[in-house]
Amino acid sequence: MKFFDVLKMANANLLRNKVRAGLTILAIFVGSFTIILNSGINYGVNRYVDSQLEAAGGEGYLEIMKMESMSDMIQMGGMGSGGPTEYDPDGGSGVQPITEDDLQIIRETPGIIAESVRVFRMVNVEYIQSLENDKRFNLSISQWPSDTLNVAMASGRMVDNNSEEFQIVLAPEFAEALGYTEESVVGETVVLAVALLPATRPVQVKRVEATVVGVQQQSMVGMGRSFVNEALNDALYDASLSALPEELRPDTNFFAMAEYDTSMSEEEVQAMRDRLSEHGLQAMSIRDQVGMMMTFFDAITIVLMIFGGIALLAASIGIVNTLFMAVQERTREIGLMKAMGLSSGKIFLMFSTEAILLGFWGSVVGIGLAFVARGVGNHLAAQTFLSGLPGFTLIEFNPTMLVVITLVIMAIAFVAGTAPARRAAKQDPIDALRYE
Numbered sequence: 008m009k010f011f012d013v014l015k016m017a018n019a020n021l022l023r024n025k026v027r028a029g030l031t032i033l034a035i036f037v038g039s040f041t042i043i044l045n046s047g048i049n050y051g052v053n054r055y056v057d058s059q060l061e062a063a064g065g066e067g068y069l070e071i072m073k074m075e076s077m078s079d080m081i082q083m084g085g086m087g088s089g090g091p092t093e094y095d096p097d098g099g100s101g102v103q104p105i106t107e108d109d110l111q112i113i114r115e116t117p118g119i120i121a122e123s124v125r126v127f128r129m130v131n132v133e134y135i136q137s138l139e140n141d142k143r144f145n146l147s148i149s150q151w152p153s154d155t156l157n158v159a160m161a162s163g164r165m166v167d168n169n170s171e172e173f174q175i176v177l178a179p180e181f182a183e184a185l186g187y188t189e190e191s192v193v194g195e196t197v198v199l200a201v202a203l204l205p206a207t208r209p210v211q212v213k214r215v216e217a218t219v220v221g222v223q224q225q226s227m228v229g230m231g232r233s234f235v236n237e238a239l240n241d242a243l244y245d246a247s248l249s250a251l252p253e254e255l256r257p258d259t260n261f262f263a264m265a266e267y268d269t270s271m272s273e274e275e276v277q278a279m280r281d282r283l284s285e286h287g288l289q290a291m292s293i294r295d296q297v298g299m300m301m302t303f304f305d306a307i308t309i310v311l312m313i314f315g316g317i318a319l320l321a322a323s324i325g326i327v328n329t330l331f332m333a334v335q336e337r338t339r340e341i342g343l344m345k346a347m348g349l350s351s352g353k354i355f356l357m358f359s360t361e362a363i364l365l366g367f368w369g370s371v372v373g374i375g376l377a378f379v380a381r382g383v384g385n386h387l388a389a390q391t392f393l394s395g396l397p398g399f400t401l402i403e404f405n406p407t408m409l410v411v412i413t414l415v416i417m418a419i420a421f422v423a424g425t426a427p428a429r430r431a432a433k434q435d436p437i438d439a440l441r442y443e
Contacts, residue, residue, distance in 0.1 A: 014360060020333065021404055033372075037318045038199065038321075040376055041311065043409065046404075046412065047381060059297075073103045075287065097337070109124070116380065126263055127263060128150065130150075139186050146233060147178075147271040148200070149233075150234070150240040151167060158234070162222045164220055166239075172218060175219055193255045196217070199214070199215050199216075200212040201213055204256075224397065243363055326423040337431075352432070362424020365424075
């Protein structure tokens with residue numbers, strides 16, 4: 008019996024009881040659809056992140072902070088595995104600023120470009136305001152860290168850290184909110200207000216004027232932040248502390264920025280990171296930071312795929328039931344085939360092929376409806392929550408992954424069908440022909 012004859016016969020046998028085979032295929036579809044759709048979302052998100060990282064550049068750029076500060080920030084955010092930590096009135100927050108000694112260590116680390124090392128001053132802006140009206144809007148800013156980074160611009164250009172002029176690049180949504188278009192706001196003056204320390208109620212602010220030099224396109228690098236140049240960031244930082252005597256001003260420089268020689272090998276870069284670690288300093292690249300977010304997203308995807316796997320396990324039970332029923336119903340037919348000389352191996356192959364076909368058709372239906380879901384899902388996402396992220400396709404399918412998933416499901420179906428196929432192969436032809 009040729010292989011294609013076996014396939015043809017197996018398909019015909021499945022059609023003998025359309026309802027039972029259809030329900031089994033439906034059960035397999037639920038699991039395969041869940042796994043395929045989640046793999047498509049994971050692939051789409053990862054492709055977008057990779058494209059954003061490639062466009063962002065940032066090769067050789069690092070943000071450095073103390074290791075104990077990183078762990079304490081995680082604990083204070085409730086993200087640590089050990090849960091909340093007990094408050095120690097003598098211990099402070101645990102978040103340690105970068106000191107001049109730390110900066111010197113960073114400068115002396117082989118591979119680090121010494122002149123690029125500087126502190127990253129974090130500033131909280133109370134609001135931004137246009138000179139055209141009285142509307143005030145909450146604003147999240149960050150100093151533009153390095154010229155090695157890139158952000159797609161809707162209009163204008165990025166800020167210049169070498170300029171003494173106070174410059175700001177707005178996040179995409181702020182141009183219209185301030186009463187301008189993305190093009191007309193370039194060159195306009197806006198007011199940034201920072202709260203004076205110590206904090207009071209009502210908040211006392213100091214206002215600093217800045218020139219808008221550009222508007223970003225939406226991207227993961229921007230993450231809703233507006234970027235300011237070093238001169239403006241320093242002015243805002245100094246303004247927030249201006250009400251405090253020099254000796255009472257807190258040191259809030261928790262990060263350092265640095266660049267390293269990109270011609271170094273991976274081993275040399277790792278040695279550089281290890282040397283910083285020996286001094287209690289942790290270095291993170293842009294890819295490292297995005298990777299932390301992707302790890303969380305990947306964990307969610309894996310959990311959802313586990314649910315798909317549970318559905319496939321339930322479907323496997325359906326395959327076993329379907330084929331056992333088929334063996335029971337076709338006992339005399341099996342006996343007749345064996346009496347005519349068909350070997351036990353051929354009988355096993357025939358029933359195993361039926362199991363594999365159940366997995367195959369379940370996967371095909373799952374892939375087909377996953378493509379339908381991709382079209383609908385991508386359209387809805389582009390019109391709603393992804394409307395501000397051009398180029399982000401939520402669901403994309405990797406053909407290789409689809410083939411792998413299909414083969415895995417077919418393998419699971421084969422394993423599930425082994426017991427019924429072995430039972431059919433062991434049938435005694437005389438007893439089978441007597442079966443009523």
